[in-house]
Structure formats: C-alpha cells, structure tokens
Amino acid sequence: MQETDQELEEQYCRWVEDYQGLIFRVVHASATLPEDKNDLFQEILLQLWRSMPSFEGRCKETTWMYRVALNTARAWKRSEKRRRERHEEIISFSALQEQAANEPNPLLETLYEAIRQMPAAEASLLLLHLDGLSYQDIAEVIGVSEGCVGVRLSRARKQLIAKMKGELNGI
Amino acid sequence: MEFDELQSAWQNQSGSGQVKVESDALLKMVRRNHQAMERSYFVHDRILAFVFGLIYVPAWIWLGITRDLPWTWYLEIPAFLLVAGFLIMNRMKQRRIQPRPGESLRTSVEHSLAKVDHQIRLQKNVFWWYLLPPWVPMAAFFIHTGLLVRNPWGAAHNVIVSGLIFWGVYELFQWGVRKNLLPRREELVEFLESLESESE
Numbered sequence: 001m002q003e004t005d006q007e008l009e010e011q012y013c014r015w016v017e018d019y020q021g022l023i024f025r026v027v028h029a030s031a032t033l034p035e036d037k038n039d040l041f042q043e044i045l046l047q048l049w050r051s052m053p054s055f056e057g058r059c060k061e062t063t064w065m066y067r068v069a070l071n072t073a074r075a076w077k078r079s080e081k082r083r084r085e086r087h088e089e090i091i092s093f094s095a096l097q098e099q100a101a102n103e104p105n106p107l108l109e110t111l112y113e114a115i116r117q118m119p120a121a122e123a124s125l126l127l128l129h130l131d132g133l134s135y136q137d138i139a140e141v142i143g144v145s146e147g148c149v150g151v152r153l154s155r156a157r158k159q160l161i162a163k164m165k166g167e168l169n170g171i
Numbered sequence: 172m173e174f175d176e177l178q179s180a181w182q183n184q185s186g187s188g189q190v191k192v193e194s195d196a197l198l199k200m201v202r203r204n205h206q207a208m209e210r211s212y213f214v215h216d217r218i219l220a221f222v223f224g225l226i227y228v229p230a231w232i233w234l235g236i237t238r239d240l241p242w243t244w245y246l247e248i249p250a251f252l253l254v255a256g257f258l259i260m261n262r263m264k265q266r267r268i269q270p271r272p273g274e275s276l277r278t279s280v281e282h283s284l285a286k287v288d289h290q291i292r293l294q295k296n297v298f299w300w301y302l303l304p305p306w307v308p309m310a311a312f313f314i315h316t317g318l319l320v321r322n323p324w325g326a327a328h329n330v331i332v333s334g335l336i337f338w339g340v341y342e343l344f345q346w347g348v349r350k351n352l353l354p355r356r357e358e359l360v361e362f363l364e365s366l367e368s369e370s371e
Contacts, residue, residue, distance in 0.1 A: 012201070013194040020192075025184075046208065049201045051272040068272040071279040074362075075270065090200040091192065107180050121365040124276060130181040143275025144366055152365075157174050164172060 008052050016045065016091070019065045022131070026066075027093065029115045029127050030073040034094070040076050041093040047072045059140060062133075066141045070124050107168075114163040122156040129153055212266075223255035243315040246308035253304050261293065277366050284359045291352045297344045302337045309333055 023044050031037045048068050055064055111130075115123050128138045135146045135153075142149065228248055235244045268289065270282035293300075310330045317326020 009194075009198050013192060013197055016197060017192045025181075042204070045201060046204050047272040049205055054271065054273055064273050067275060067279075070276055071270065071272050071274070074276070074279065075283065090197060090204065105180065105184065107177075108184055111177055111181065119361075119365060121362050130178050132178070132182060141276060142366060143277030148366075160177070161172060161174060164177065168172075 012049055012052055015048065015061070015065065019062075020091070022062075022065055023069050024093075024097075025131065026069040026073055026127065028097075028112050029123060030076070032116060034097075037097070038089070038093040040073060042090055043076055044069050044072045045090045060137070063137060063140050066128060066133075070127075070141070074120060074124075110164060110167045111160075114160055114167055117163065118156070118159065122152070122159065125149065125152055126156050126160055129157075220255060220259060223251050227251050241312070241315055241319065243308065243312040246311055247305060250304040250308050254301055257300050265289065277363070280359055280363050280366070284356065284363065287352055287356045287359060291348055291356065294344045294348045294352065298341055302341055306333065306337050 023041065027037050027041045027044065031040050048065070051064070051068050059067075115126055118126065124142065125138065128141055133141070135149045138149045138153075139146045228251055231248060231251070232245070234240070265286060268282060268286050270279040270286070274282070310333065313326045313329040313333070317323050317329070
C-alpha cells in the first residue's frame with residue numbers, strides 16, 4: 001500500500017506521541033550517561049522516520065516500533081556521535097526523564113542497571129517481557145521461535161532476579 | 172523477590188508518553204536531520220571520486236609535466252583510478268548489505284555480521300587491491316629513473332624503502348582487523364548464537 005507523504009507524516013507524529021514511553025525504556029535500558037541517552041533517543045527517532053516508508057503493515061505497529069528501537073540501540077556506536085552531534089534535538093530526552101525523576105523509584109533504577117549489565121540478547125528479551133508482550137510477539141520482534149523465547153526467558157528471569165538480589169543487598 | 176513484582180514496578184513507571192509532541196516542529200527537525208544524514212552519506216560516497224579524480228590525478232599529471240618526469244611516472248594514474256573505483260564499488264556494496272531498522276533483531280544481527288565479514292575480507296586482502304596496484308608502478312618508476320641516471324643502488328634503495336612503508340600500512344590495516352573487527356565479529360556471533368540456541 002502506497003501512502004502519501006502527508007499520511008506518513010501524520011503516522012510518524014502519532015507513533016512518536018504514542019510510543020515515546022517505549023523508546024524511553026529502550027534508551028534507559030541501553031545507555032548509562034545522560035548525553036548518550038539523549039544521543040540514542042534522537043537516533044531512534046531519526047531511524048523511525050527512515051523506516052516509515054518500508055512499514056507495510058505486515059506486522060503490528062508495536063512489533064515494528066520495538067524492532068526499530070532495539071536494532072538502533074544495538075547498532076548505536078559512540079564513534080558515530082560526531083556525525084550525530086551536528087543533528088538538532090528532535091524531542092529532548094531530558095523532558096521525558098524529568099517526568100520519570102519526579103517519582104524516584106530505587107527498585108526501577110536498580111532494575112534498569114541490572115538489565116544494562118545483562119548480555120544484549122537477554123536484555124532485549126527481558127525488556128520485551130517486562131513490557132508485557134506475549135511470547136508470540138516477542139518471537140516476532142526477535143525473529144526466533146516461541147519455544148526458544150520460553151527457554152531463553154526462563155534463564156534470563158533467573159539471572160535478573162539473582163542480579164537484582166545482589167544489587168539490592170548492596171544498597 | 173518475584174519477577175511479577177519487578178514487572179509490575181516496570182509497567183507502572185512514569186515518563187511514558189506524557190510529553191506533548193508539536194507535530195510541525197517534530198517533522199521539521201526530523202526532516203532536517205534526515206537530510207543532514209543523507210548529505211553526509213552523499214559526501215562520503217563522492218569524496219573518493221573527488222579526491223582521486225579532481226586532485227590526485229591532475230596533481231600527478233601537473234607534477235610529471237612541470238618536472239619533466241619519464242613516462243613511467245604516469246603508470247601510477249591507472250593504479251589510482253583502479254583503487255578509487257574499487258573503493259566506490261565497495262561503498263555501494265556496503266550500503267546494500269546495511270541492516271534495515273524494521274527487520275527482526277536476528278535478521279539485523281545477521282546483516283551486521285555479513286557487513287563485518289565483508290570488511291574483514293576487504294582489510295585482510297588490502298595488499299592486493301590497495302597496496303600492490305600503486306606500489307608496482309612506483310617501483311617501475313624508481314627502477315626506470317635509476318637506470319636513466321645510472322644509479323641502480325639508489326633505485327634499489329627507493330624500491331626497498333617504499334616497500335617497507337607499504338608493508339607498514341599493511342600491518343596497520345591488519346592491526347585494525349585484530350583490534351576492532353574481530354572482537355566486533357565475536358560479539359555478533361555470540362549474540363546470534365545466544366538467540367539461536369534451542370531455537371529449533
């Protein structure tokens with residue numbers, strides 16, 4: 001289905017409005033430093049724009065959003081920052097973060113830290129699982145079978161709990 | 172501590188989709204950034220053609236004419252053009268195997284791995300496509316001028332020194348493979364294996 005530029009623009013604005021929380025969580029779980037978070041956030045918004053023409057509705061919108069966000073976070077490299085520094089801020093990441101900081105939650109911060117320390121594949125699976133996606137949806141985002149998702153997740157959950165216990169005992 | 176407890180805290184977190192988006196400003200910014208990115212790709216793709224076609228080759232010819240150098244001096248020009256052509260073709264190929272943002276994580280990793288493998292192959296074979304083509308005409312020029320001025324030892328010295336410099340460049344490329352590309356490849360293979368295990 002060919003969409004006009006105006007339709008694509010409207011769709012992009014709606015996606016950014018609807019899914020900024022999703023992007024926020026991916027960014028927060030992937031980068032530690034505030035400037036890196038902002039950089040990754042801008043990059044995901046840009047890649048989302050670039051990906052729009054190839055979205056043909058063969059998968060759910062959320063699946064597409066997770067794919068774009070996770071793939072961008074995975075490929076995000078600090079060495080490319082120089083090029084991106086010339087880019088303008090599309091939406092300030094700090095505005096989103098300020099809202100999250102209004103209600104500081106040590107458990108959540110520890111959870112994000114634990115996810116950042118996990119291997120990349122497990123971290124992606126956990127992020128999707130914590131967001132409440134079904135095994136089928138996770139399998140579609142990742143590109144593996146549901147059986148594989150189940151096995152990998154049960155291990156990743158155990159690892160995460162162990163990490164969280166260790167981190168919280170240290171506080 | 173139970174996983175459900177973590178999941179509930181996760182799903183109740185704030186900072187989720189509460190910033191009002193100004194559509195016009197958002198589109199203006201994203202379009203501007205997209206154009207800047209496309210422009211940077213465009214410049215990178217053409218900078219090689221520009222450097223070789225408009226600077227190296229004319230400068231080489233100018234030097235040859237003004238210093239009245241022998242014909243072997245001009246043998247370097249096809250080598251320049253060969254290397255430039257190879258580099259441009261390679262950039263085009265790399266753009267084709269680039270991962271796409273909307274593909275599944277596994278496919279994206281597979282594409283990244285193909286790209287890294289391609290770069291490794293390219294840098295491991297740098298001798299054949301990047302170093303040998305300009306070195307052979309350079310050595311021919313040194314030998315030719317050495318014979319013209321009846322100084323074979325001077326010619327041998329120049330050939331050996333240039334060979335050593337080219338060998339240093341080759342080693343630099345191989346160091347780049349060991350330092351950056353092989354660890355990146357290992358990381359990607361590990362990622363892929365961790366996704367694929369028990370997937371069948």
